[in-house]
Amino acid sequence: MSKLSTGAEIVFKCLEDQNVEFIFGYPGGAVLPIYDELKNHSSIKHILVRHEQGAGHAAEGYARSSGKPGVVLVTSGPGATNVVTALTDAYMDSIPLICISGQVPTHLIGTDAFQECDTTGITRPCTKHNWLVKDIKDLSKIIHEAFEVATTGRPGPVLVDIPKDIQFQKATYSKPKRKNKLNGKRHNNFNQKDIDELIKLMSKASKPIFYTGGGVINSGPRASVLLRELVDATGFPITSTLQGLGSFPGDDNSFLGMLGMHGTYEANNAMHDCDLMINIGARFDDRITGKIDEFSPKSKKVHIDIDPSSINKNVKVDLPIIGDVQDVISSTLKTIKKAKPNFSNSNKQKISKWWEQIQKWREKKSLDYVNSTETIKPQYAVQRLYELTKGKDTYITTEVGQHQMWAAQHYKFDKPNRWMTSGGLGTMGYGLPAAVGVQIAHPKKLVIDIAGEASVLMTMQEMSTAVQYNLPIKIFILNNEYMGMVRQWQELLHDKNYSESYTAALPDFVKLAEAYGCVGIRATNPNELDDKIIEMLNTDRPVIFDCLVDKQENCFPMIPSGKPHNQMLLGPKDQEQNKITGKGKTLV
Amino acid sequence: MSKSAYSAPGKKGKFDKHIIVVWVDNEAGVLARVVGLFSGRGYNIESLAVAEVDAKLNISRITIVTTGTPQVIEQIKLQLRKLVPVHKVADFKREDKNVIFKEMALFKLVGNISKRKKAFNACKKYNAVLLDKTNKSYVVQVTALRREIDIMSKNLKKLGLVSVSRTGAVAMTRGAEIFK
Numbered sequence: 178m179s180k181l182s183t184g185a186e187i188v189f190k191c192l193e194d195q196n197v198e199f200i201f202g203y204p205g206g207a208v209l210p211i212y213d214e215l216k217n218h219s220s221i222k223h224i225l226v227r228h229e230q231g232a233g234h235a236a237e238g239y240a241r242s243s244g245k246p247g248v249v250l251v252t253s254g255p256g257a258t259n260v261v262t263a264l265t266d267a268y269m270d271s272i273p274l275i276c277i278s279g280q281v282p283t284h285l286i287g288t289d290a291f292q293e294c295d296t297t298g299i300t301r302p303c304t305k306h307n308w309l310v311k312d313i314k315d316l317s318k319i320i321h322e323a324f325e326v327a328t329t330g331r332p333g334p335v336l337v338d339i340p341k342d343i344q345f346q347k348a349t350y351s352k353p354k355r356k357n358k359l360n361g362k363r364h365n366n367f368n369q370k371d372i373d374e375l376i377k378l379m380s381k382a383s384k385p386i387f388y389t390g391g392g393v394i395n396s397g398p399r400a401s402v403l404l405r406e407l408v409d410a411t412g413f414p415i416t417s418t419l420q421g422l423g424s425f426p427g428d429d430n431s432f433l434g435m436l437g438m439h440g441t442y443e444a445n446n447a448m449h450d451c452d453l454m455i456n457i458g459a460r461f462d463d464r465i466t467g468k469i470d471e472f473s474p475k476s477k478k479v480h481i482d483i484d485p486s487s488i489n490k491n492v493k494v495d496l497p498i499i500g501d502v503q504d505v506i507s508s509t510l511k512t513i514k515k516a517k518p519n520f521s522n523s524n525k526q527k528i529s530k531w532w533e534q535i536q537k538w539r540e541k542k543s544l545d546y547v548n549s550t551e552t553i554k555p556q557y558a559v560q561r562l563y564e565l566t567k568g569k570d571t572y573i574t575t576e577v578g579q580h581q582m583w584a585a586q587h588y589k590f591d592k593p594n595r596w597m598t599s600g601g602l603g604t605m606g607y608g609l610p611a612a613v614g615v616q617i618a619h620p621k622k623l624v625i626d627i628a629g630e631a632s633v634l635m636t637m638q639e640m641s642t643a644v645q646y647n648l649p650i651k652i653f654i655l656n657n658e659y660m661g662m663v664r665q666w667q668e669l670l671h672d673k674n675y676s677e678s679y680t681a682a683l684p685d686f687v688k689l690a691e692a693y694g695c696v697g698i699r700a701t702n703p704n705e706l707d708d709k710i711i712e713m714l715n716t717d718r719p720v721i722f723d724c725l726v727d728k729q730e731n732c733f734p735m736i737p738s739g740k741p742h743n744q745m746l747l748g749p750k751d752q753e754q755n756k757i758t759g760k761g762k763t764l765v
Numbered sequence: 766m767s768k769s770a771y772s773a774p775g776k777k778g779k780f781d782k783h784i785i786v787v788w789v790d791n792e793a794g795v796l797a798r799v800v801g802l803f804s805g806r807g808y809n810i811e812s813l814a815v816a817e818v819d820a821k822l823n824i825s826r827i828t829i830v831t832t833g834t835p836q837v838i839e840q841i842k843l844q845l846r847k848l849v850p851v852h853k854v855a856d857f858k859r860e861d862k863n864v865i866f867k868e869m870a871l872f873k874l875v876g877n878i879s880k881r882k883k884a885f886n887a888c889k890k891y892n893a894v895l896l897d898k899t900n901k902s903y904v905v906q907v908t909a910l911r912r913e914i915d916i917m918s919k920n921l922k923k924l925g926l927v928s929v930s931r932t933g934a935v936a937m938t939r940g941a942e943i944f945k
Contacts, residue, residue: 297794298794298797301794301797301798301801302801302805305847305849306848306849309793309794311793326849463771463772466772467772468772468773468775469772469775470775470776484847485843485846485847486840486843486844486846486847488843489836489839489840490840493836666770670768670769671768738769738770738771738772739769739772739773
């Protein structure tokens with residue numbers, strides 16, 4: 178007879194066989210047997226967070242920067258409900274997470290027991306799938322399946338809810354079985370005819386554009402290499418969504434910058450006027466398309482996506498190609514090389530007018546802003562941070578708001594998996610714990626959270642985690658004392674009624690850093706900014722950098738809601754008179 | 766400029782009625798997953814019928830009557846196929862002549878015998894079966910289309926109908942073929 182293991186042992190055997198090195202978690206009554214077992218498994222390190230939401234975001238940061246799934250361990254009831262935001266965030270941004278939650282013992286389920294909640298019920302809409310383990314014999318199979326569901330197809334979070342009695346019960350452990358198909362769910366569902374059709378469209382196009390997204394990153398680093406080859410082979414311009422940044426070098430001439438609500442003038446106009454749009458691993462999100470009825474009216478649209486339900490969800494496309502981005506680009510490149518080895522040259526003439534037009538849009542310099550010698554402009558702070566860290570293979574996370582958009586606009590990425598931001602759900606408080614997870618995955622690398630002071634306060638407690646594990650993360654706060662994006666919308670759309678968007682009492686971030694046992698640095702004017710940033714970079718400990726920036730700066734360019742791509746609001750070099758004065762601010 | 770961070774709704778397409786048939790693993794929570802998908806994404810459910818159809822393979826068959834634009838119906842199918850316990854999804858248009866749709870209803874009729882007999886006769890064209898009889902009442906079973914049962918339950922009111930219980934529609938293709 179084979180050896181029997183307890184449920185808690187089975188959990189760790191599964192994690193070992195799935196090559197898990199780190200779990201992010203927080204103990205509690207219903208997971209104590211699993212925590213008790215932790216000491217017997219030295220290859221797995223537990224990272225103790227300060228709040229379960231932090232565990233979830235840290236696991237997301239770990240997953241996005243390493244390409245491996247993130248693992249979260251939480252207790253029942255509040256432990257599970259606290260992780261819901263992170264699960265939803267991972268679901269929206271397609272990040273593989275495996276969340277293991279404790280549950281009250283089987284015989285107490287449904288009795289409103291202490292720290293009981295319907296965890297599988299609550300997390301059903303924010304996971305790819307979830308399981309309540311009712312029989313110890315199913316446990317190993319379920320955990321292995323959980324890893325498979327989370328990491329295959331379009332990745333995403335899953336949850337396994339394990340009642341406490343199951344953690345004590347014994348069963349034989351079974352190893353993972355490799356399956357090609359999961360319940361008939363296929364990954365690639367395209368054929369050579371689709372690729373031929375794509376190349377036909379590409380050779381006919383005179384105003385083509387690649388529109389790439391997070392799917393390229395999720396497809397693995399090879400996909401980004403192939404994407405570069407594809408852009409080289411075609412000479413087509415390329416733009417990227419927020420999530421796709423890094424899959425193509427941000428400083429390459431073919432790159433038009435990010436598109437969408439705060440994308441560049443050239444990227445959005447090119448999307449509007451193109452005659453062929455090739456969407457690679459993006460999902461026509463509403464922040465990208467603007468008004469759907471007027472979205473890129475004259476183009477043929479190709480959509481390459483691993484998730485069949487992304488096709489025709491928001492925008493009707495002419496040629497859907499369902500498959501892993503890497504495989505689709507690889508097939509496309511092979512066919513081009515075989516059938517049209519001279520594609521780029523033969524095509525150059527045809528699209529030269531298009532490039533001239535793009536050049537004209539570029540001359541608008543839509544990311545420009547009015548710099549100042551007295552106050553630090555937030556864009557300037559991001560630019561200086563970029564200049565002083567480029568070449569260091571830096572990992573950037575962000576919170577959500579204006580600072581996030583400025584980071585996306587002004588920090589140029591040249592590698593995938595270096596940019597971790599909450600795009601779909603837009604979770605303030607994402608960046609700090611995500612930076613913890615990134616630093617765990619890459620202990621020797623420079624990890625910076627470009628933050629806003631409002632966002633970062635939502636998960637500030639995780640600084641304590643960073644200090645405990647000697648994670649030298651840098652929290653670079655663009656502090657304007659406002660919820661900046663809220664303030665911007667109120668200025669533009671609600672007659673400057675700044676309802677509740679000003680934080681009248683903020684902590685002293687330098688003292689706060691010291692209280693946590695890390696280093697606090699403050700920059701108050703542009704003259705000292707570089708020195709202070711260098712001081713931060715030279716500090717081999719966690720740092721909170723309080724960068725006091727212009728309080729009224731708005732994020733431009735922008736597509737106002739309900740408008741198409743070609744009706745952008747440009748940066749107001751001439752709007753200085755509209756500023757809120759010092760006096761006005763006291764009225765806010 | 767709109768006062769919203771979201772765009773205004775675009776043009777609405779024409780709504781069609783569809784019958785979606787889903788084969789799923791018969792496990793805890795599977796119906797909640799399917800129904801939750803509909804409510805979470807704002808799709809309609811007009812009727813729902815679900816029962817295990819293969820005890821050995823542990824498969825249940827869910828039949829859902831829904832309405833939506835062609836784009837929404839397409840999304841419903843694609844989203845359903847993504848659920849882990851879902852094996853296959855079939856979609857039939859209500860007008861499809863190649864598919865049989867049936868609903869069952871139970872009518873409780875209370876009143877004098879002549880009224881009840883009249884009511885039972887009216888039910889006869891819908892495979893009426895008299896399931897229960899007392900000196901005051903009948904319970905009658907009929908199988909028919911949704912709209913036929915709608916009409917019957919209206920017409921029988923004056924003939925002593927006091928209670929109606931009905932199932933959701935179930936569907937099956939005509940002929941020897943089965944849906945793969």
